[in-house]
Every structure is written in C-alpha cells, then in structure tokens.
Amino acid sequence: MTAPQADLIVDRPLVTDGAALWRIAKNSGSLDLNSSYSYLLWCRDFAGTSAVARGAAGEPVGFVTGYIRPDRPDTLLVWQVAVDAAERGRGIAARLLDGLTARVAAEQPVTAVETTITPGNTASERLFASYADRHGAAVERSVLFEAGEFPDGPHHPEVLYRIGPLTPTSH
Known part of the structure; x- marks a missing residue:
C-alpha cells in the first residue's frame, strides 16, 4: 500500500458532491447502488455524519456515508465506504473512517461503530x-x-459488524 497523498483533504460532503459520490459507488463494483437522488439527499441531510476525500483539485475521490442510530445515539452506523478505482491502495478508506469517527465523536458521545458487510467482501472485512x-x-x-429477507431478488446476507467500545482517546 502506498502512502495517501499529502494534498488529500477529508471534509464534510456538499450537495454538489452527490453526483460524484453516486459515480464512485456505481463504479465500485461491490456496493449496492442507491438512486442518484439519495446521494444528493445524503450530502444534504447527513453531511455531519459522512465524509468525502478530496483530491488535489478538490474533486471527491472517496467517501463514507453514515448516520447516528436513532435508538442508539452512541452508535455511528457506516452505510457505505468507497474509493475511486484510481485512488485505491493508498489508505484513503481508513483515513476517511478515522476522520469521520473523530469528527462525530468530538460533537457527541460515540462508543461504537456499526456497519454491514456481505460475506466475501474481503476489502471491507479488512478495513473494519x-x-x-x-x-x-x-x-x-x-x-x-438474511438473504431471503430482501424483496428484490437474490441478495447475500448482510452481516452486522459492531465495533466497540470506543474510548474518547481511541477516535
């Protein structure tokens, strides 16, 4: 793995980043693609619990979307993590995840991170x-x-990964 670019910036997403996030997700080859509209909404309504990695020209090269679980306000659920194919192998996903959890934890008590991963997604398994x-x-x-709970055809099961407890110094 090569080092992340020094000029890479991890920031809150803007609505204008929605199209790029949709494109990165679409080209990922492993994520369930949501509608382009949902990425725009995510950048508007969940920018505080999401992050975008910007390249030298300010363009998004990766993102992580998440939200605080309404019934567990100490838990950040990470919805999707994706990095543009040309930027993979530089530690950007880890940097995004660390940056996001540090930012969210500075604003409210977060003691756990959750995500779901389909079996066989070794990149996500290694990341988390x-x-x-x-x-x-x-x-x-x-x-x-379970696989059979998805109404839209064949789908692998979604395995919940709960990571914690996180301490204030571990973010």
Missing part, C-alpha cells in the same frame, strides 16, 4: 478489522438481514 485494531476495540459479528 484494521479500524478495530487501530482503536483497540472488539468486533462482534451477527447476521442482521
């Missing part, structure tokens, strides 16, 4: 395992949604 290692947190895994 290394995040847990860096932050000295345990990882609990359980099936959140």
Whole structure:
C-alpha cells in the first residue's frame, strides 16, 4: 500500500458532491447502488455524519456515508465506504473512517461503530478489522438481514459488524 497523498483533504460532503459520490459507488463494483437522488439527499441531510476525500483539485475521490442510530445515539452506523478505482491502495478508506469517527465523536458521545458487510467482501472485512485494531476495540459479528429477507431478488446476507467500545482517546 502506498502512502495517501499529502494534498488529500477529508471534509464534510456538499450537495454538489452527490453526483460524484453516486459515480464512485456505481463504479465500485461491490456496493449496492442507491438512486442518484439519495446521494444528493445524503450530502444534504447527513453531511455531519459522512465524509468525502478530496483530491488535489478538490474533486471527491472517496467517501463514507453514515448516520447516528436513532435508538442508539452512541452508535455511528457506516452505510457505505468507497474509493475511486484510481485512488485505491493508498489508505484513503481508513483515513476517511478515522476522520469521520473523530469528527462525530468530538460533537457527541460515540462508543461504537456499526456497519454491514456481505460475506466475501474481503476489502471491507479488512478495513473494519484494521479500524478495530487501530482503536483497540472488539468486533462482534451477527447476521442482521438474511438473504431471503430482501424483496428484490437474490441478495447475500448482510452481516452486522459492531465495533466497540470506543474510548474518547481511541477516535
């Protein structure tokens, strides 16, 4: 893995980033693609719990979307993480995840991060395992949604990864 670019900036997404986030997700080859409209809304309504990595010209080259769970206000759920194919292998996803959790934790108490990963998505499994290692947190895994629960055809199960407890110094 090569070092991340020195001029890479991790920032809150803007509505104008929505199209680029949709394109990065579409080209990822592994994410469930949401509507372009949803990425615009995400950049508007969940910018505080999401992050974008900007390249030298300010263009988005990666993103992480998330939200605080309404029934667990100490838990940040990470919805999607994606990095443009040309920028992969530079630690951008880890930098996005670390930057986002540090920013959110500075604004409210966050003691856990959750995400779902389909079996076989080794890149995501490694990303979240290394995040847990860096932050000295345990990882609990359980099936959140079985394959048969998805109404729109064949889908792999979604395994919930719960990482925590996070301490204020581990963000």
